Amino acid sequence: xxxxxxxxxxxxxxxxxxxxxxxxxxxxxxxxxxxxxxxxxxxxxxxxxxxxxxxxxxxxxxxxxxxxxxxxxxxxxxxxxxxxxxxxxxxxxxxxxxxxxxxxxxxxxxxxxxxxxxxxxxxxxxxxxxxxxxxxxxxxxxxxxxxxxxxxxxxxxxxxxxxxxxxxxxxxxxxxxxxxxxxxxxxxxxxxxxxxxxxxxxxxxxxxxxxxxxxxxxxxxxxxxxxxxxxxxxxxxxxxxxxxxxxxxxxxxxxxxxxxxxxxxxxxxxxxxxxxxxxxxxxxxxxxxxxxxxxxxxxxxxxxx
Amino acid sequence: xxxxxxxxxxxxxxxxxxxxxxxxxxxxxxxxxxxxxxxxxxxxxxxxxxxx
Numbered sequence: 324x325x326x327x328x329x330x331x332x333x334x335x336x337x338x339x340x341x342x343x344x345x346x347x348x349x350x351x352x353x354x355x356x357x358x359x360x361x362x363x364x365x366x367x368x369x370x371x372x373x374x375x376x377x378x379x380x381x382x383x384x385x386x387x388x389x390x391x392x393x394x395x396x397x398x399x400x401x402x403x404x405x406x407x408x409x410x411x412x413x414x415x416x417x418x419x420x421x422x423x424x425x426x427x428x429x430x431x432x433x434x435x436x437x438x439x440x441x442x443x444x445x446x447x448x449x450x451x452x453x454x455x456x457x458x459x460x461x462x463x464x465x466x467x468x469x470x471x472x473x474x475x476x477x478x479x480x481x482x483x484x485x486x487x488x489x490x491x492x493x494x495x496x497x498x499x500x501x502x503x504x505x506x507x508x509x510x511x512x513x514x515x516x517x518x519x520x521x522x523x524x525x526x527x528x529x530x531x532x533x534x535x536x537x538x539x540x541x542x543x544x545x546x547x548x549x550x551x552x553x554x555x556x557x558x559x560x561x562x563x564x565x566x567x568x569x570x571x572x573x574x575x576x577x578x579x580x581x582x583x584x585x586x587x588x589x590x591x592x593x594x595x596x597x598x599x600x601x602x603x604x605x606x607x608x609x610x611x612x613x614x615x616x617x618x619x620x621x622x623x624x625x626x627x628x
Numbered sequence: 629x630x631x632x633x634x635x636x637x638x639x640x641x642x643x644x645x646x647x648x649x650x651x652x653x654x655x656x657x658x659x660x661x662x663x664x665x666x667x668x669x670x671x672x673x674x675x676x677x678x679x680x
Binding site for chain 1: 639642643646647649650652653664667668670671675
């Protein structure tokens, strides 16, 4: 019997990698990075072992929230091409086991954060998990096209958690970084949803392109990018960041506006459907990830110099 | 409920391979957890003189 037959066989149990896949490892890269940036820019030095533990806690918490999200969304994941092969809809992991896994890892990450750093960081971490699960996944995702705008807050927490792990309190700079990641999320995610809207439509998820159409979504990508760029300069205006960050934020911002403009100006038919297979939206989505990496990287670089 | 009586030898071997993979992963996680708690305890006791 060939290997490929076994891969699809649910009777034989999950592979170890299925349990890792439940944590959405690809999404975790950005979470780990922004959490580390929060630790680096904090004015208080944290022991490297405790700092690594804090990053581990942020990673596990984000993964656990992702596992609970996969448990809740297993019905729509089975319908969407992009997610149909995930461990739960493919039948390799039982839904109840995935939920238990997510809950146990959530509790573990919060307790470990409290043990290694402080209660404020543990509380913010617990709040971010609860926000992603209850506010985004359960409440907003299937109800409103603004799901990603409000739910995006969940993904903006890591920098704040990193900062509080080091300092034990929240101040203006991590709040500004939170707002930057918060406003960055809509153009990032709507660029993706422009070319994945068919999947969302089949699953009945009211993403913006499904409810309001592609043309409306393109305008929103552009407008949110225009709001984002000046917001990224506020740390410089408040004297919290220097010229290295200021120049980086300006250059990156101009580039992001260019990509968002290309999304807006994409060749389209009278219904707003792209005639270029959404090439500008794909480019904007890819660039938005690089943008946040470089922007937050510049933040750390500025602080370290 | 797994009905392993109808499995071919190849399926049984695959089942064992997957179970072994999961067990190794669990071993690595538990080992890492023990080392981590040990390291945190050392740092806390060394730098702060207490765990909490």
